[in-house]
Amino acid sequence: MIDRKITQQISSAEDLAKVAAEQLEWQAQYQHRVFVCMGTACQSVQSGAVLAALQTEIKNKGRENECLVSPGGCQGNCASAPLVSVPEQDLLYQTVQPADVEEIVDALAGKPVSRLLCDNKGDFFSKQNRVVTNHRGLLNPESIEDYIAAGGFRALLKALAEFSPDNVVQELQKSGLRGRGGAGYPTGLKWSTVAKARAEQKYVICNADEGDPGAFMNRSVLEDYPFRVLEGMAIAAYAVGASKGYVYVRAEYPLAVERVTKAIRSAEKHGLLGNKIGSMSLDFHVEIRLGAGAFVCGEETALISSIEGGKGLPCPRPPYPAESGLWGMPTLINNVETFANVVPIITNGAEWYATIGTPRSKGTKTFALSGRIINTGLVEVPLGTSLRQMIFDIGGGVPDGHKFKAVQTGGPAGGCIPEEHLDATIDYETLMELGSFMGSGGMIVMDDSSCMVDVAKFFMQFCAAESCGKCVPCRVGTAHMHDMLDRITKGEGTMEELGQLESLCDVVKFTSLCGLGQGAPNPVLSTLRFFKSEYLAHIVEHTCPAGVCAPIGQDIRRPTCALSP
Amino acid sequence: MRVVTLKINDQEMSGREDEDILHVAREHGIEIPTLCQLDGISEWGGCRLCLVEIEGSAKLSAACVTKVSEGMVVNTESERLSGYRKTIVEMLFTEGNHICSVCVSNNNCELQDMSSDLKIDHISLPYRYPARTVDASHDLFIFDANRCILCTRCVRVCDQVEGAHTWDIAGRGIQSQLISDLHQPWGESDSCTSCGKCVEACPTGALFEKGKAAGEMVKDPKFLVYLADMKAEKS
Ligand SMILES: Cc1cc2nc3c(=O)[nH]c(=O)nc-3n(C[C@H](O)[C@H](O)[C@H](O)COP(=O)(O)O)c2cc1C
Ligand code: SF4
Ligand code: SF4
Ligand code: SF4
Ligand code: SF4
Ligand code: FES
Ligand code: FES
Numbered sequence: 188m189i190d191r192k193i194t195q196q197i198s199s200a201e202d203l204a205k206v207a208a209e210q211l212e213w214q215a216q217y218q219h220r221v222f223v224c225m226g227t228a229c230q231s232v233q234s235g236a237v238l239a240a241l242q243t244e245i246k247n248k249g250r251e252n253e254c255l256v257s258p259g260g261c262q263g264n265c266a267s268a269p270l271v272s273v274p275e276q277d278l279l280y281q282t283v284q285p286a287d288v289e290e291i292v293d294a295l296a297g298k299p300v301s302r303l304l305c306d307n308k309g310d311f312f313s314k315q316n317r318v319v320t321n322h323r324g325l326l327n328p329e330s331i332e333d334y335i336a337a338g339g340f341r342a343l344l345k346a347l348a349e350f351s352p353d354n355v356v357q358e359l360q361k362s363g364l365r366g367r368g369g370a371g372y373p374t375g376l377k378w379s380t381v382a383k384a385r386a387e388q389k390y391v392i393c394n395a396d397e398g399d400p401g402a403f404m405n406r407s408v409l410e411d412y413p414f415r416v417l418e419g420m421a422i423a424a425y426a427v428g429a430s431k432g433y434v435y436v437r438a439e440y441p442l443a444v445e446r447v448t449k450a451i452r453s454a455e456k457h458g459l460l461g462n463k464i465g466s467m468s469l470d471f472h473v474e475i476r477l478g479a480g481a482f483v484c485g486e487e488t489a490l491i492s493s494i495e496g497g498k499g500l501p502c503p504r505p506p507y508p509a510e511s512g513l514w515g516m517p518t519l520i521n522n523v524e525t526f527a528n529v530v531p532i533i534t535n536g537a538e539w540y541a542t543i544g545t546p547r548s549k550g551t552k553t554f555a556l557s558g559r560i561i562n563t564g565l566v567e568v569p570l571g572t573s574l575r576q577m578i579f580d581i582g583g584g585v586p587d588g589h590k591f592k593a594v595q596t597g598g599p600a601g602g603c604i605p606e607e608h609l610d611a612t613i614d615y616e617t618l619m620e621l622g623s624f625m626g627s628g629g630m631i632v633m634d635d636s637s638c639m640v641d642v643a644k645f646f647m648q649f650c651a652a653e654s655c656g657k658c659v660p661c662r663v664g665t666a667h668m669h670d671m672l673d674r675i676t677k678g679e680g681t682m683e684e685l686g687q688l689e690s691l692c693d694v695v696k697f698t699s700l701c702g703l704g705q706g707a708p709n710p711v712l713s714t715l716r717f718f719k720s721e722y723l724a725h726i727v728e729h730t731c732p733a734g735v736c737a738p739i740g741q742d743i744r745r746p747t748c749a750l751s752p
Numbered sequence: 753m754r755v756v757t758l759k760i761n762d763q764e765m766s767g768r769e770d771e772d773i774l775h776v777a778r779e780h781g782i783e784i785p786t787l788c789q790l791d792g793i794s795e796w797g798g799c800r801l802c803l804v805e806i807e808g809s810a811k812l813s814a815a816c817v818t819k820v821s822e823g824m825v826v827n828t829e830s831e832r833l834s835g836y837r838k839t840i841v842e843m844l845f846t847e848g849n850h851i852c853s854v855c856v857s858n859n860n861c862e863l864q865d866m867s868s869d870l871k872i873d874h875i876s877l878p879y880r881y882p883a884r885t886v887d888a889s890h891d892l893f894i895f896d897a898n899r900c901i902l903c904t905r906c907v908r909v910c911d912q913v914e915g916a917h918t919w920d921i922a923g924r925g926i927q928s929q930l931i932s933d934l935h936q937p938w939g940e941s942d943s944c945t946s947c948g949k950c951v952e953a954c955p956t957g958a959l960f961e962k963g964k965a966a967g968e969m970v971k972d973p974k975f976l977v978y979l980a981d982m983k984a985e986k987s
Contacts, residue, residue, distance in 0.1 A: 481924070503797040503817040656902065656921065656928035658798045663843035666926040667877055687876065694839045697812055698800045 196458040198466035200344045210336035219295045222259030224270040227442050234269035240285035244292050260324040260411030263565045281305035310580040311562045316569045318551045319527045331453045334414040342533035343418050347467045355426035361537035363549030368522030369626050371615040380509040381427040384517035389429040392520040395436035396478050396485035399598030402629040404553040405523040407565050409443040413450035419526030424471040427519050432473040437480050482653035486701050487520045500657050501701035545571035548614035558631040561586050575609040589634035597624030599646045600706020602713025622713040638735035639718040643711045644672040650707035661704025664695035676736045678729040678744035758824040773815040784828050789816040792976025793908040804828045838870050846877045849898035856969035857957030889939030900958040906950035918944040
């Protein structure tokens with residue numbers, strides 16, 4: 188692979204600027220640049236072979252000195268994988284096969300290969316606002332040189348040279364950034380709590396456990412921007428006075444693990460992590476810790492227990508990790524996307540950041556759009572975007588002539604929002620008022636072929652299976668609620684049982700120890716709020732209006748037999 | 753250590769700031785229901801029976817793990833709380849298989865006492881009738897999983913007081929189960945010293961001495977406090 192590797196230590200902003208300039212100069216020698224997405228989705232359909240074929244083709248044609256092919260990041264529309272971009276022509280090719288590379292190379296600077304073109308000017312791309320994923324896939328995720336050339340590590344060195352730790356905290360507070368791990372806790376406030384705690388040792392943890400069904404935003408950000416997440420963590424370490432950090436990532440994300448591991452090593456090699464970062468006073472060492480995929484290990488106290496080598500069980504809070512976290516020490520724990528937002532905030536300033544979003548929910552948020560929607564994939568929009576814009580403009584609406592029914596946000600602790608609230612905006616408060624939740628960014632669209640009781644049952648099954656079992660209401664309550672929902676979908680539910688289900692929702696929500704149990708009733712509560720008629724149809728008429736529990740019009744109690752007409 | 757003043761059920765009282773609500777309330781004659789808490793071992797916070805209301809907080813707090821603070825106003829009894837407590841106890845009854853009339857702990861069982869204190873006269877949730885086993889492989893003791901409420905008192909006492917760590921919880925959610933060593937029969941355990949502390953600490957008839965007939969098993973987990981005091985005096 189043609190790649191430029193630097194060896195020098197970076198000990199000042201000048202060094203950094205020099206490395207960036209040299210790398211840009213090196214890139215500029217090439218007339219043409221091509222990026223092949225090496226994200227998980229594209230790699231799973233052999234984008235690696237496409238990359239290799241492109242490099243061979245260019246070599247065979249003797250054009251190595253004018254064309255540079257690099258691995259790139261996720262474009263967002265992973266359903267069209269593998270994707271190849273040619274930035275200077277502003278082109279995106281989709282479903283590219285190794286056999287197509289000759290045409291693509293021949294078309295550089297010429298007429299595009301029209302049969303492979305992907306519409307990259309449409310609403311899916313144009314209505315997004317990318318702050319966290321601003322390189323739109325056009326950055327080699329494994330190259331620290333390319334990251335530096337694109338402005339990387341400037342924010343860290345700027346913070347170290349020009350800001351006091353307090354200033355950094357203040358900047359974060361001014362930006363209005365709120366935690367992207369779900370609850371939206373003000374990031375600056377959390378940082379100031381950890382900064383104020385007095386202790387010999389403090390820790391910074393990046394929560395990359397991402398266990399919501401259907402969510403892959405954090406995976407994508409880690410895969411594409413490993414250096415930026417590390418840079419954000421280092422700025423945090425400086426602000427709160429920590430010298431050690433952990434990235435806790437699930438083992439099911441092998442590519443993210445590989446990229447972060449390599450990024451740590453490469454940043455250490457160049458003096459951008461480790462002792463005396465940028466020859467300044469900051470010592471910050473980062474290690475990676477793998478989770479085994481339990482959803483509850485994303486809960487901060489369970490995650491900390493898992494890093495300590497214990498079982499991933501949540502502990503009652505307070506004390507919050509900011510006061511007593513890893514090994515009993517003050518610990519800052521933030522989501523991947525929260526850390527990734529720190530770099531643009533320091534680079535462009537808090538005022539700039541605060542212009543994006545709504546008065547109480549600043550900035551952008553990444554979402555994993557999925558379900559019954561035309562454009563599935565990873566998108567980033569300013570907070571305050573309406574659900575309608577998200578689903579019908581960016582998402583392209585519901586396919587196959589079906590009718591939109593609801594959108595589920597917030598994962599297993601979230602809720603289903605019906606059509607009459609499509610003009611609601613995506614921000615922490617509004618989603619909460621609608622009985623849903625921002626969560627980490629899963630967004631599942633449902634149409635008239637989705638049964639809302641079945642959806643509630645699906646999420647309850649997930650929560651029951653993922654309950655750690657420590658506290659009684661969640662351990663036993665989710666199992667009971669799942670059984671009740673199951674009986675309703677089989678036409679065996681009664682009105683009395685529905686009342687019991689509602690009262691169990693109340694008990695489990697308010698008595699469970701951690702967010703898993705406290706949030707588990709939400710999908711039931713929100714479907715009961717907006718789609719009670721569907722519950723009644725199952726219980727009273729023994730029918731499933733969506734035709735999921737039995738074909739439309741048929742009695743859901745009838746045992747279905749493959750041989751019956 | 754600072755002393756703080758607070759109000760529990762409209763009663764003014766004081767406590768040290770490192771004390772939890774449960775103990776300060778107890779010292780002043782206010783009993784809060786508990787099952788997983790036991791003096792002499794660490795707190796667990798899992799049974800949720802000790803939940804109380806704290807003025808100014810939308811969330812309920814577990815009294816056994818929440819420290820008192822200056823000016824705190826706590827309420828330990830309300831219709832809402834007793835409703836929640838009843839449902840939680842009902843959940844415990846439906847989770848296992850409890851047939852009190854034939855149980856060694858009949859009339860000496862904390863779960864049974866809890867249900868009468870909370871005036872539970874019937875169980876409205878469906879029984880789950882799990883298939884659970886009895887481990888009678890130990891020379892002296894029996895573990896009947898049907899009566900286990902997964903409070904982990906045995907786990908903590910064996911680990912923290914006896915230092916053997918024979919017990920642990922395997923699985924998760926409704927599949928959680930108490931196991932000895934690496935899921936071997938208790939009688940084959942290498943770590944168990946047969947001290948009997950877990951049996952005394954167990955609030956139900958799940959752990960009991962061999963040879964006891966229905967209603968004959970009487971436990972006294974208070975010894976743990978004396979052990980803890982003795983340890984504290986020595987050090
Ligand atoms: C059951 C459960 C699962 C969670 N999973 C995650 C997760 O995968 N990633 C995450 O960042 N936060 C997760 N959280 C939230 C964390 O506990 C914590 O609030 C978050 O990491 C804080 O980061 P933030 O302030 O940047 O949002 C989860 C919480 C609960 C209750
Ligand atoms: S709420 Fe559920 S996941 Fe959380 S501690 Fe209780 S049992 Fe475990
Ligand atoms: S353990 Fe207690 S509640 Fe269970 S059967 Fe025995 S006496 Fe009854
Ligand atoms: S008898 Fe003693 S050593 Fe054996 S399991 Fe019980 S507490 Fe542990
Ligand atoms: S055996 Fe007894 S002490 Fe141990 S978890 Fe079960 S009920 Fe609790
Ligand atoms: S992984 Fe290639 S476009 Fe998303
Ligand atoms: S006694 Fe407090 S949670 Fe069990």
